[in-house]
Structure formats: C-alpha cells, structure tokens
Amino acid sequence: MEMHNPIDLLIVMLGTNDCKTRYNASAGTIAKGLAQVIQKARKNVSQPFNLLVISPIHLDEGVGDPGFDPEFDEKSVEVSKKLAEEYHKVALLHHAAFLDASAFASPSTTDREHLDAAGHAALANAIYEKVIDMQKELEKAV
Incomplete structure (x- = not known):
C-alpha cells in the first residue's frame, strides 16, 4: 500500500443503515455501494490520498424485537x-487499508445497534493504532 502525506487520509465507515429491511440488500450489494463511494472520492479530489475502510460493528441478535429498532430484523x-x-475485498481492490470494527467493539445492550462508551473507546483506540501503523509503513517507504 502506497502512502502519501500523513494528512492525506480518508476514513470510510458506513453500511449499518444499509442493512435495514426496507432495502433488502445483501452484503455484496452494500459493498458495491462502498466501492462507488471510493470511486467518487478518488475521482473528485485534486491529489491522491490514503484510504482506510472500516466495516461496521455487527447488529446484535434481537435488534428488531419489540422495544428496539423495527427497521431491522434477523436478516x-x-x-x-x-x-x-465483503468490505475487505473492496479494500483490497482499491488498495486501501482495512479494519473490522466488530473485532474491537460490539453493540450496546441498550439498543443492540449502536456503540456504548466503552465500544467507542475501544474502536477509537483500534483506529488510532491502525493509522499509526499506516504512518509507520509510510516512513519505511521513504
């Protein structure tokens, strides 16, 4: 992975809302949307940038149960x-770094969908460490 100026970094994390039942989208379809976002970003900038793709945390079982979010179900x-x-495949195709947020954080028991404070802290730390690792790769390449 080629690194540029350390400030030339785009971090993309999206996809949870695409899992809503009304969209009936597969992970592959959602990943195609991610690829489109990356392509548009690269097309509409004046200089190259490094890219970190982050796949979102998993939704928790029962997220669509009564009292939780009816826009989601078990699918x-x-x-x-x-x-x-799927996001890892897209990251590889677009020469981007990749981080799986679900490896570091889980949804809160409050809503089975969003991070709680501890989850935010764990994910922030993981992203920080990943960016530091990307920076070290840049320094090795120079």
Missing part, C-alpha cells in the same frame, strides 16, 4: 455479519 443481523468479508 439484517446476518447481513451485518457478512460486511467485513
């Missing part, structure tokens, strides 16, 4: 669990 949970694999 949504399964799709969310397949995003990391």
Whole structure:
C-alpha cells in the first residue's frame, strides 16, 4: 500500500443503515455501494490520498424485537455479519487499508445497534493504532 502525506487520509465507515429491511440488500450489494463511494472520492479530489475502510460493528441478535429498532430484523443481523468479508475485498481492490470494527467493539445492550462508551473507546483506540501503523509503513517507504 502506497502512502502519501500523513494528512492525506480518508476514513470510510458506513453500511449499518444499509442493512435495514426496507432495502433488502445483501452484503455484496452494500459493498458495491462502498466501492462507488471510493470511486467518487478518488475521482473528485485534486491529489491522491490514503484510504482506510472500516466495516461496521455487527447488529446484535434481537435488534428488531419489540422495544428496539423495527427497521431491522434477523436478516439484517446476518447481513451485518457478512460486511467485513465483503468490505475487505473492496479494500483490497482499491488498495486501501482495512479494519473490522466488530473485532474491537460490539453493540450496546441498550439498543443492540449502536456503540456504548466503552465500544467507542475501544474502536477509537483500534483506529488510532491502525493509522499509526499506516504512518509507520509510510516512513519505511521513504
């Protein structure tokens, strides 16, 4: 992975809302949307940038149960669990670094969907470490 100026970094993390039942989207379809976002970003900038793709945390079982978020169901949970694999493929195709947020954080028990404070802290630390590693790769290349 070629690194540029350390400030030339785009971090993309999206996909949870694409798991909503109304979209009926597979992980592969959602990953195609990610690829389109990357292509548009690269096309519409004046200089090259480094890219870090982050797959979102998994939705938790029962996220669509009464009292939780009716926009999701068990299929949504399964799709969310397949995003990391599909996003990793997209990252490789677009010469981007990759991080699986679900390896570092889980949804809160409060809503089975969003991070709690501890999850945010764990994910922030993982992203920080990944960016530092990317910076070290840059320094080796120079």
